[in-house]
Amino acid sequence: MCLHQLSYLFFLKTSFRRNHRAERQKEVEINMKFRSVNSLLFVLITATVFVTAQNPDPTGTGNQAATEVEKGIAPIPVITGGLALNSSFDTREAALLPVVAPIILVPLGKHALIESEFEAESEVVHTEGHWEPVTLEKGVEYAQLDLFLNKYMTLVAGRYATPFNFYKERLDARWIRNLSAEPMIFGVEDNSSNGAMLRGAIPLSSSTQLTYSGFFSALTNNLYVGADRQTGMRSGLFFPKPRFEAAFSFSRRLGEVKFNSYGADMTWNVRRIPLDIRSEALISEAAGDGYWVEAAYRLSSPRFTKFLRRSQAVLRGEQYFGARVALDTGLEMPEGDASRIFSGWNYWITDAVRTSVAFGRQFGSADNHNIWTLGISYRFVR
Amino acid sequence: MKTLWFCLCSALFFSMLSVASFAGSPQPERTPDGEEVYKTNCTRCHNTPPSLTERQTRVVVSHMRVRANLTERDAKAVMHYLAENARGN
Numbered sequence: 001m002c003l004h005q006l007s008y009l010f011f012l013k014t015s016f017r018r019n020h021r022a023e024r025q026k027e028v029e030i031n032m033k034f035r036s037v038n039s040l041l042f043v044l045i046t047a048t049v050f051v052t053a054q055n056p057d058p059t060g061t062g063n064q065a066a067t068e069v070e071k072g073i074a075p076i077p078v079i080t081g082g083l084a085l086n087s088s089f090d091t092r093e094a095a096l097l098p099v100v101a102p103i104i105l106v107p108l109g110k111h112a113l114i115e116s117e118f119e120a121e122s123e124v125v126h127t128e129g130h131w132e133p134v135t136l137e138k139g140v141e142y143a144q145l146d147l148f149l150n151k152y153m154t155l156v157a158g159r160y161a162t163p164f165n166f167y168k169e170r171l172d173a174r175w176i177r178n179l180s181a182e183p184m185i186f187g188v189e190d191n192s193s194n195g196a197m198l199r200g201a202i203p204l205s206s207s208t209q210l211t212y213s214g215f216f217s218a219l220t221n222n223l224y225v226g227a228d229r230q231t232g233m234r235s236g237l238f239f240p241k242p243r244f245e246a247a248f249s250f251s252r253r254l255g256e257v258k259f260n261s262y263g264a265d266m267t268w269n270v271r272r273i274p275l276d277i278r279s280e281a282l283i284s285e286a287a288g289d290g291y292w293v294e295a296a297y298r299l300s301s302p303r304f305t306k307f308l309r310r311s312q313a314v315l316r317g318e319q320y321f322g323a324r325v326a327l328d329t330g331l332e333m334p335e336g337d338a339s340r341i342f343s344g345w346n347y348w349i350t351d352a353v354r355t356s357v358a359f360g361r362q363f364g365s366a367d368n369h370n371i372w373t374l375g376i377s378y379r380f381v382r
Numbered sequence: 383m384k385t386l387w388f389c390l391c392s393a394l395f396f397s398m399l400s401v402a403s404f405a406g407s408p409q410p411e412r413t414p415d416g417e418e419v420y421k422t423n424c425t426r427c428h429n430t431p432p433s434l435t436e437r438q439t440r441v442v443v444s445h446m447r448v449r450a451n452l453t454e455r456d457a458k459a460v461m462h463y464l465a466e467n468a469r470g471n
Contacts, residue, residue, distance in 0.1 A: 075440035105441045113444045146444070151454040154447070169449060176428045201451040211451040238451075240422045269426045276426070351430050381432050381442070 075107040079382045081117065084174035086375035088181065090362075093127035099174055101141070108145075116143040139224045142192055156197040159225055163199065163213035163234045164189050164249045165263040165280045175379040178276075178296045178312070179344045179358050181371065184320040185282040185290040187333040188261055193217030194227040201238070209238040211247065219255055228330075229254040236265075243269040257327050259286035274298035286327040288334075292318035307347075314344040314358070322365075336365035344373075353378050416463025419456045426450075431464075439464045 081102040088095050101119040108114060120138040124131070144158035161168050168189040171177045182190070197215035204210055212235045219229040231254060236247020249263035261284035268277045274297065281291040294316040299308040319339045323329075344358030353376065360371040424431075424446065434442060439461060447457040 074437065075444070076437040078438050078441045080442065103445075105445050107441050107444065113441070113448070115445055115448075146448045148444075148447075148454065156448065170427050199448070199451060201453050201456075203453060203455075209453070213451070243422055243426060245426075267426060348429070352432050379432070381434060381438060 077107070078105040079103070080105065080380060082173055082175040082377055082379040084180075084375060084377040086174070086180040086373060088374075089372040091369045093125055095126075096124040098122050101173065111148045113146045113148075114144070115146065117141040139226075140192070143225075152202045153198060153200040156199060157195075159192055159194050159227070160197055160215070162189065162191050162193045162217070162230075162232070162251070163197065163215060164232060164251050164261065165234070165265045165282070166247070166267070167265075167280060171278075173379075174375075175352075175354060175377040178294060178314045178346065179316055179342050180356060180373045180375045181342065181358070181360065183280065183290075183292040183316070183318050184334050184338060184340060185280065185288070185292065185318070187331045188282055188284060188287045189263075190332070192225075192227060193230065194220045194225065204237075207239060207241050209240065211236050211238055211245070232261075234263075241271075243267075243271060253286075253329070257286070257329060259284065259325075259327060259329065261287055274300050284323070285325045286323050286329050287331055288321055288323045290318065290320035292316060310348045312346040314342070314346065316340075316342045316344075334364070338362060338364040340371075342371075352380065414456060414459040416459040416461075416466075419459040420463050423450055423452060423456065424460065434464065434468055436465045436468045439468050 079102060081100075083101075084097075084099045086097045086099070088097070099119065099121045101117055103115065103117045106114040117140070118138070119141050120136060123135045123137070126132070140159055142158070142160045144156050144160045147155040147157070149155055161172070163169055167183065167186055168191075172182075172190075174180070193215055195215065195217040197213060199213035200211075202210045202212075212233070214233040216231045217227050217229060220227040230251055232249065232251030234247055234249040236245055238245040244267070246266045247264070249261075249265070251261045251263075253259050253261075261282065263280065263282050265280040266278070269275075270277070276296045276298075277294070278296075279291065279293040281289075283289050294314065296312055296314045298312045301309070317340075320334050320337060322336050323333070340360055340362045342358050342360035344356060346354055346356045348354050355376045356373070357375075358373045360373070362369055362371060427450070431442070443457050443461040443464065446452065446460075447454070452460070
């Protein structure tokens with residue numbers, strides 16, 4: 001081999017090493033940047049919350065009456081929750097779904113609270129001319145310790161509902177949700193996490209509030225309190241005057257299967273008329289993409305009859321597009337692309353007892369079919 | 383796509399945090415009206431709760447403070463409003 005060839009090989013080798021080193025350096029730089037951004041975010045959130053929390057009541061008036069209420073009476077443990085009996089019928093099967101979900105709240109002084117919800121749901125299915133074996137799903141939705149660190153921040157430790165979008169945290173209870181069928185993208189939100197979470201709200205002005213939640217969850221392989229290793233956050237802006245909130249969520253699964261999910265949600269409770277508009281969107285390579293939009297109109301106007309004044313009309317449209325990357329996420333998502341439209345009617349027999357009926361049509365990649373749901377829910381406080 | 387989302391989320395988050403940082407300076411605040419805070423926050427998701435005692439009210443409001451991301455001030459205003467309408471202790 002001549003000297004010329006040797007020098008050429010040496011040149012190739014050094015340039016490869018240089019390139020490789022440069023790539024690695026770039027990777028390290030990106031990682032460092034990512035970590036710096038994360039650290040900066042954490043420092044900013046903490047600093048912001050603590051700075052705002054230090055501000056005394058600027059008016060100096062406080063809420064005298066509220067303080068009196070707070071001083072006067074000691075809180076006691078409370079048992080609350082809901083019971084529901086829902087049924088759904090489509091061309092293939094009929095299902096009966098009784099659910100019981102008691103919630104226990106135990107106050108620990110002024111600055112801490114233990115709260116826990118247990119849920120048991122049974123499924124009785126009749127399909128292809130015979131009854132399937134009855135199944136009973138039970139689990140702890142949350143069992144958490146809340147520490148009120150200051151006016152604007154709460155530390156949550158234990159098992160908690162994962163704050164990704166808002167359906168799981170706010171509308172999942174059977175006596176709250178407007179339609180008994182969950183949105184199709186609920187599969188990605190329908191989980192609880194085991195770990196810690198910081199959350200709260202910061203008033204930015206008299207007309208704007210920043211809401212935030214950041215969490216980390218550890219892997220737990222247990223039938224009743226299982227959880228994935230994941231981290232994420234939800235943050236949004238709430239405008240009290242028009243009662244409008246918009247937020248975005250992020251979560252990253254950190255287990256054997258790693259993937260990101262991005263969410264966006266909005267709620268608008270129109271003040272002038274009793275109309276609630278809610279929507280959520282999901283973007284995830286591994287879990288699929290989708291969205292739902294729901295409008296609920298309470299016919300509370302005095303010009304309506306008594307029956308109508310206790311009624312609510314609901315309309316929901318939604319679409320789901322299957323995962324772009326085939327990964328075993330363990331999530332219960334629809335098979336393939338699907339679109340669905342639901343219209344429903346809710347009637348409150350009393351403030352605590354509600355009946356509901358809904359009709360929907362699903363357009364799927366496999367088939368199109370109708371869905372009827374009928375249900376009754378009851379909530380209690382003891 | 384991922385990068386775009388990450389950039390968008392970061393930009394939104396940073397902008398909100400910047401605004402939040404400036405919000406640290408004292409501003410004229412009004413004592414919140416409990417009924418107004420209740421209507422603004424609680425009835426966004428559910429209708430009137432069943433009649434509660436004052437003792438129950440304190441616990442339920444603490445629970446909702448976490449769930450609905452209420453500030454301490456708003457939670458106290460709601461507590462006062464509900465306590466006024468409570469059925470004894």
